[in-house]
Structures are given as structure tokens and as C-alpha cells.
Amino acid sequence: MIDRDRLASLRADEEARFVALHPRSAELAAEAGRSLLAGVPMPWMTRWPGGFTVFVASATGAQLTDVDGVRYVDLCLGDTGAMTGHALPEVVAAIDAQAPRGITTMLPSADASWVAEELTHRFGLPRWQFAMSATDANRFVLRFARHLTGRPRIAVMDWCYHGTVDETLAVLDGDRVVPRPGAMGPQVDVAMTTAVVPFNDLEALDRRLAEGDVAALLMEPALTNIGIVLPEEGYSEAVRGITRRHDVLLVIDETHTLCAGPGGCTAAWGLEPDLLVVGKPIAGGVPLAAYGMSRDVADRLLAPMLSAEADVSGVGGTLTANPLALAAARATLSSTLREEDFAVAVPLAARFTAGVAEVIARHGLPWHVQRLGCRAEYWFCPPPRDGAAAAAATDEDLEGLLHLWCLNRGVLLTPFHNMALFSPHHTEADVDRHTEVFADAVAALVG
Known part of the structure; x- marks a missing residue:
């Protein structure tokens, strides 16, 4: 159901937008390439979307700011390492x-x-x-x-x-x-x-x-x-x-x-x-x-x-x-990581799940969104029952576009898959921002 030429064109536009938004990160990435293997201190960091890695200036609560002054709603939270929120x-x-x-x-x-x-x-x-x-x-x-x-x-x-x-x-x-x-x-x-x-x-x-x-x-x-x-x-x-x-x-x-x-x-x-x-x-x-x-x-x-x-x-x-x-x-x-903290974070993940599901249903896509506690993810397939089925449904081009689209609009998802994680520091406005950005990306993609 996805026009691959349209996807490639959108991705090219988003790559150009990314470069324009991050001149200082581009400079630091070039410097890092002289001493760091692959230009990063740890290989997984190469998985972020964009032509180079964004460099962080600060992270507090559920917000992250890069060296170009761009602020993000952080739904990655260090791939769970900062599930409590940053800088408690x-x-x-x-x-x-x-x-x-x-x-x-x-x-x-x-x-x-x-x-x-x-x-x-x-x-x-x-x-x-x-x-x-x-x-x-x-x-x-x-x-x-x-x-x-x-x-x-x-x-x-x-x-x-x-x-x-x-x-x-x-x-x-x-x-x-x-x-x-x-x-x-x-x-x-x-x-x-x-x-x-x-x-x-x-x-x-x-x-x-x-x-x-x-x-x-x-x-x-x-x-x-x-x-x-x-x-x-x-x-x-x-x-x-x-x-x-x-x-x-x-x-x-x-x-x-x-x-x-x-x-x-x-x-x-x-x-x-x-x-x-x-x-x-x-x-x-x-x-x-x-x-x-x-x-x-x-x-x-x-x-x-x-x-x-x-x-x-x-x-x-x-x-x-x-x-x-x-x-x-x-x-x-x-x-933190107490009952009262999950009582805030879990409903936010449920709100995220509902928002994504509504967008998917509106466009009649065979996609799915899944949730476990305060963690939620969407896939470009019906819900699989085992890991092999999930792996077979991986679509790196589609995933890369959606990640980059979100990043360019101030929403940070985990780079390895479509994972969003919620902490007590997130708000309903943070969730709704992702839903808005996701809806715009899907609309652009399906025409």
C-alpha cells in the first residue's frame, strides 16, 4: 500500500531538512570522525536517522536539547536507561x-x-x-x-x-x-x-x-x-x-x-x-x-x-x-519507578497507543500499535505472535522515514524500532504532539 517512490522522495526532503536544522552537530560529527570509529563512541549510535548523529547539550526530565538548540520530547529515554526521566x-x-x-x-x-x-x-x-x-x-x-x-x-x-x-x-x-x-x-x-x-x-x-x-x-x-x-x-x-x-x-x-x-x-x-x-x-x-x-x-x-x-x-x-x-x-x-510513577506514565502510553491506532485506522493501513505498561510501539504489519514474524515485517525504509520525520519536528523515538517510552515527566501534550506529527507523516506518505 506504500508508494516507494513517494517514500524515497519524502526521505530525501527530510534528510535535507535535517542537515539544515543541525549545523553544529554536523561540525562535531566531522570532528568525531577523525578519532572515533564510525564517528561515534559506541556503534549503536550510528542507528539514528539523518546523515550524521545529533550531539546532545543537555537532558532533563522528559526533554532533550541538542547543540543546535533544538528541543525534543524524548520518547527514547536512552533506550530505557533513563526511563525515570533525565537528571533526577x-x-x-x-x-x-x-x-x-x-x-x-x-x-x-x-x-x-x-x-x-x-x-x-x-x-x-x-x-x-x-x-x-x-x-x-x-x-x-x-x-x-x-x-x-x-x-x-x-x-x-x-x-x-x-x-x-x-x-x-x-x-x-x-x-x-x-x-x-x-x-x-x-x-x-x-x-x-x-x-x-x-x-x-x-x-x-x-x-x-x-x-x-x-x-x-x-x-x-x-x-x-x-x-x-x-x-x-x-x-x-x-x-x-x-x-x-x-x-x-x-x-x-x-x-x-x-x-x-x-x-x-x-x-x-x-x-x-x-x-x-x-x-x-x-x-x-x-x-x-x-x-x-x-x-x-x-x-x-x-x-x-x-x-x-x-x-x-x-x-x-x-x-x-x-x-x-x-x-x-x-x-x-x-x-521513582514506584506505583505512583507508573500511575502517571502508563496512562500516557495508553493515550499514545490510542492516538496512533486512530491514525492507522483512519487511513485503513494494515499496521498495528502494541503496548506493555509505559512502553508502546507501532509496526507496519498485523500483530505477530512470535519474533520471527515480527522480524519479517521490518521495513527499514519506512521506519527510517517516520523516525526522521519525528526527529525533524522535535519528537525523539528509539532508533532501533518504533518504540516510545513514557516517564512521570511526560505530559499529555507530549503525547499529542507525537500523534500530530505521526498523523502528518502518514498523510504525506499515503497521499
Whole structure:
């Protein structure tokens, strides 16, 4: 239904508009190209639309200002890292208070116990450890799972995302496990390390775990990074039953699905994981992640954690759980990501969903908008039930136009897909601005 020539013409116009709006960013991008690989300090930053990357001057609450003075409604929020809103005053104060007393010591601070107890309250798991990122936390719990079970493989959902964990960068090609497109330099054949099953397919999961070589199933309660794919009725409960029947540890990654509430989908849906990973926003933007575990798993891990070789176990890190990060986490969890914060953010995401759905329906497009808590995304297809169907519907040209159209009009979406995230700092006016901009883009596109 999309005229590709019209799309290409609109994209060219938007590229020219982008360049005209961002002369200072263009200068900084040229300077960065002399010393930074690909002109950016981290590869994912190349995914933003436009001929170069926009450089940030400041970010506060739900607003971001670039070096050209252009202000944006920020619906990306650091791809969830700033889901609390930018520059929380409580976190700024905690950092200001802790930094003069020491930033990293490789010794515990009282804040570590406070944060662990708060995570227990939110997620229900009694024992916790920390990591620098959710990627690291996922690596660690997979090591634990193989150690505890003596089994060599882990299982993931087809087209899942759990950070840059080698074993998880795998998809299905028919019945074969192959590297996910874009996975650079796999250390080994992923078919040797990983079993892959489609989301929402209980028979496939049961059949694969019955082979007896899987230590843990690592999964999000709902797929997110390929677009939100929600579990079908009864799916989550059945997954827990299947993993228990085959003595497979269930690891829930709540790093993105924390958008469902203070305790993520685990609390909202009554899930019962053996281990749980959460990261990104829990320290208000300061790098920190955490992984929790059941009492049984903790008891079984205690001896190796107390051994003389614990520091070379592949778990840990010199800067992990530093006092600055834990002070920031305590300030964050004390002041935001609470029920009252989600009570503001979730209705905003619902308003976004309704606005986008109305535009789609008005033009009779076979598109869809999906929501999980305070996170919402739109796709250029009917709602898929698994990751492979979502991946097959990817339309980079169409996505790139809509992202650039929004960016040029002061609305910042996540660059990897059509994700919008809402914080207590957003307003209904912010939502309505996106709806207006989205409606104008669709009208221009379909004529």
C-alpha cells in the first residue's frame, strides 16, 4: 500500500531538512570522525536517522536539547536507561554527596544492602548480586546455570534480545540454530551453545527441553527488542511448568519489561523465576544491573562464591557495585519507578497507543500499535505472535522515514524500532504532539 517512490522522495526532503536544522552537530560529527570509529563512541549510535548523529547539550526530565538548540520530547529515554526521566534531582544529589567520599573501593557500602532488600520487595527473590550492565548479569546467571546443572546449553526465544551475550545472538533458520544477522565474530558455533524456540510455542519448548541438555531458559516475559510480542493466555504459567518438569532453571530478563510496573512483569503477572535480571534505569542512568535468585539457587551457589577462586570465576568485575552506583540506585528506587510513577506514565502510553491506532485506522493501513505498561510501539504489519514474524515485517525504509520525520519536528523515538517510552515527566501534550506529527507523516506518505 506504500508508494516507494513517494517514500524515497519524502526521505530525501527530510534528510535535507535535517542537515539544515543541525549545523553544529554536523561540525562535531566531522570532528568525531577523525578519532572515533564510525564517528561515534559506541556503534549503536550510528542507528539514528539523518546523515550524521545529533550531539546532545543537555537532558532533563522528559526533554532533550541538542547543540543546535533544538528541543525534543524524548520518547527514547536512552533506550530505557533513563526511563525515570533525565537528571533526577534525587540522583544528582546522591552522586554529589557520594563522589567526595569515594567512587569505587571494591568494598561494600550500606546502600548495597538497602538496594537488595528493595529489589526483594519488588520482585520477590531473596538474594541479589550486582553487575555493571544487564548484559553482564545475563552472562553471569548463565554461568551459574551451567555450573549448577552440569548441562552445556542454554535456551532462548527466537529473535530475543539479552544484550551482547554470545549465546543469545542466535535465531532459527528452519530447524537449524544459526547466528543472528549482524552478530559479529561468534566465538563458537551457536548451535553448540544454544537451543532456540519460538515465542508462544509451548510444544516446541517442551520438545526441545525434553532432550535434557539445557541448563536454563533465558527469556523476557514479553519480547521487546523486536517489537512488543505479548504472551498468549496461559503461556507464562505453562512455560514455568515445562521448565520445572525438565529441571531447567527459568531466568527472567526484566531489563526492558520493567515498564510493566515496579516489579516488572514478574510482580504484575505473578511469575516465579529461579533467577531474574534487571538493569538499565535502576540507578537513574548510572551504569548498574542486578540479578536475583531463589533461596534454593542461592544456597547451592554459596560454596563456590566463598571459594578462593571466586575472583576468576567469570563472575564479577572490579568496578561492579561501586558506592557511587549503589548510592544512585538507592536514590532512584526511593524516588521513582514506584506505583505512583507508573500511575502517571502508563496512562500516557495508553493515550499514545490510542492516538496512533486512530491514525492507522483512519487511513485503513494494515499496521498495528502494541503496548506493555509505559512502553508502546507501532509496526507496519498485523500483530505477530512470535519474533520471527515480527522480524519479517521490518521495513527499514519506512521506519527510517517516520523516525526522521519525528526527529525533524522535535519528537525523539528509539532508533532501533518504533518504540516510545513514557516517564512521570511526560505530559499529555507530549503525547499529542507525537500523534500530530505521526498523523502528518502518514498523510504525506499515503497521499
